[in-house]
Amino acid sequence: MAHTDIIVLGAGIVGTSIAVYLAKRGLSVALVDRGAPGDGTSYGNAGIIEGNTVFPAAFPASFAELLRIVTKRSPVANYHLGFLPQIAPWLLSFRTASRPVRLIETAQTMRPLFARAIAEHEMLAAEAGADGHLSRRGWLKIYRTDAAFAAQAAERDVAQRFGISNRPLDRDAALALEPSLNGVFRHAVHWTGAVSVDNPLALTRAYAARFAALGGLTLSGDARSLHRSDRHWRVETAAGPVDAGDVVIALGPWALDVLSPLGIALPLAVKRGYHRHFRPQGNAVLSRPVLDVENGYNLAPMEQGIRLTTGVEFAARDAPPTPVQFDRLLPAARGLFPLGASVEPKPWLGARPCFADSRPVIGRAPGQRGLWLSFGHGHWGLTLSAVTGRLMAEMMTGATPFCDPKPYSAERFMR
Numbered sequence: 481m482a483h484t485d486i487i488v489l490g491a492g493i494v495g496t497s498i499a500v501y502l503a504k505r506g507l508s509v510a511l512v513d514r515g516a517p518g519d520g521t522s523y524g525n526a527g528i529i530e531g532n533t534v535f536p537a538a539f540p541a542s543f544a545e546l547l548r549i550v551t552k553r554s555p556v557a558n559y560h561l562g563f564l565p566q567i568a569p570w571l572l573s574f575r576t577a578s579r580p581v582r583l584i585e586t587a588q589t590m591r592p593l594f595a596r597a598i599a600e601h602e603m604l605a606a607e608a609g610a611d612g613h614l615s616r617r618g619w620l621k622i623y624r625t626d627a628a629f630a631a632q633a634a635e636r637d638v639a640q641r642f643g644i645s646n647r648p649l650d651r652d653a654a655l656a657l658e659p660s661l662n663g664v665f666r667h668a669v670h671w672t673g674a675v676s677v678d679n680p681l682a683l684t685r686a687y688a689a690r691f692a693a694l695g696g697l698t699l700s701g702d703a704r705s706l707h708r709s710d711r712h713w714r715v716e717t718a719a720g721p722v723d724a725g726d727v728v729i730a731l732g733p734w735a736l737d738v739l740s741p742l743g744i745a746l747p748l749a750v751k752r753g754y755h756r757h758f759r760p761q762g763n764a765v766l767s768r769p770v771l772d773v774e775n776g777y778n779l780a781p782m783e784q785g786i787r788l789t790t791g792v793e794f795a796a797r798d799a800p801p802t803p804v805q806f807d808r809l810l811p812a813a814r815g816l817f818p819l820g821a822s823v824e825p826k827p828w829l830g831a832r833p834c835f836a837d838s839r840p841v842i843g844r845a846p847g848q849r850g851l852w853l854s855f856g857h858g859h860w861g862l863t864l865s866a867v868t869g870r871l872m873a874e875m876m877t878g879a880t881p882f883c884d885p886k887p888y889s890a891e892r893f894m895r
């Protein structure tokens with residue numbers, strides 16, 4: 481039987497970052513996962529560390545866009561019809577949270593985390609010897625129509641108020657930045673401060689290695705074995721049971737598998753998303769991630785090739801993959817960048833853990849001594865992982881948190 485100060489359940493980028501920050505504060509920590517660090521959702525994202533995010537992903541603002549999604553013609557979103565009754569309450573909350581005034585509120589509420597996101601990753605990556613995976617060339621968003629470009633004016637206004645740097649570009653200026661793109665768009669915005677990662681799995685593994693170097697224990701085990709034993713929390717692992725006074729649930733889209741049996745109900749949903757790698761044709765190169773705003777996909781240069789990530793799919797987390805969005809968006813993607821053969825036979829599928837208000841849950845679990853929550857980072861779990869690790873470590877050790885953690889508390893769902 482091992483005893484540690486803290487057990488962290490889930491070795492995705494969020495749990496691994498938390499474990500590192502706790503270990504840096506001198507605590508003994510067991511990081512438990514049923515697989516290897518980084519193999520879950522954190523494996524397959526678009527690799528963007530985006531301190532610049534202003535507005536979260538939102539419910540379609542126009543009836544025309546909603547109709548295109550409903551009739552399954554939009555590349556931006558897909559859904560399983562039989563899943564709609566289950567997800568309907570969440571979608572209604574998401575629509576309410578997408579009202580313009582609420583988007584501005586969310587931007588303000590999330591700002592402290594986004595504002596420190598890049599700095600915390602840069603520090604962690606340097607300590608972990610993973611700085612070579614980070615690239616500081618920003619993120620390019622392209623707009624095919626004047627209307628789509630005009631629609632993001634409000635976001636750029638708020639960005640200016642926050643002091644977030646971005647450069648609106650015409651087509652020629654964008655092509656000067658990314659000469660292998662085809663000029664099928666009219667406008668672009670270069671968010672100059674964004675950092676990108678060329679291998680998100682390697683980054684999580686580097687953080688896990690840093691954790692081990694700090695004396696942390698990485699163990700294989702099923703988080704669903706979590707239970708109370710006397711005054712401690714206990715989890716069963718391949719190395720035997722581990723006890724700790726505090727436990728962190730950092731299980732991303734699987735968090736409720738552990739929390740529901742403990743009687744903790746939180747309105748977490750998943751937005752599924754796919755990726756696939758393609759070889760560039762000829763000498764084509766991409767220097768930074770590029771988002772095709774109207775089509776909802778992103779192209780990102782990775783070690784494995786050009787990673788094309790899709791928009792969202794509303795379906796049960798464990799339902800079989802239905803990667804139909806590739807059929808809808810590949811013609812547009814091939815028109816934008818000369819994608820060659822695909823690298824793998826099948827797309828990868830992941831599930832973004834999302835709350836409808838686009839805020840994660842970070843902090844104590846209501847009514848359960850020693851139980852802490854850290855999940856629901858949605859579209860920005862890679863970005864927010866390191867800063868979440870810092871905030872959690874500060875809260876769990878009684879230090880003064882660098883920002884007010886109240887807006888991220890699970891209590892907001894208990895009113």
Ligand SMILES: Cc1cc2nc3c(=O)[nH]c(=O)nc-3n(C[C@H](O)[C@H](O)[C@H](O)COP(=O)(O)OP(=O)(O)OC[C@H]3O[C@@H](n4cnc5c(N)ncnc54)[C@H](O)[C@@H]3O)c2cc1C
Pocket residue numbers: 489490491492493494495512513514515516517518519520521522523524525526527528529530701702703704730731732733734737752753754755789790830831832833855856857858859860861862863864
């Ligand atoms: C297509 C796509 C593109 C994205 N692009 C970006 C991006 O560019 N930038 C960004 O910031 N974010 C992006 N994201 C979001 C980001 O990837 C996620 O928010 C983030 O990976 C969540 O990390 P996590 O550690 O919470 O979850 P995960 O990485 O899923 O980790 C959870 C861990 O829990 C473990 N686990 C689950 N059940 C059990 C159990 N019973 N016992 C033990 N262990 C268990 C899993 O094995 C896993 O390792 C994207 C997501 C997708 C799907």
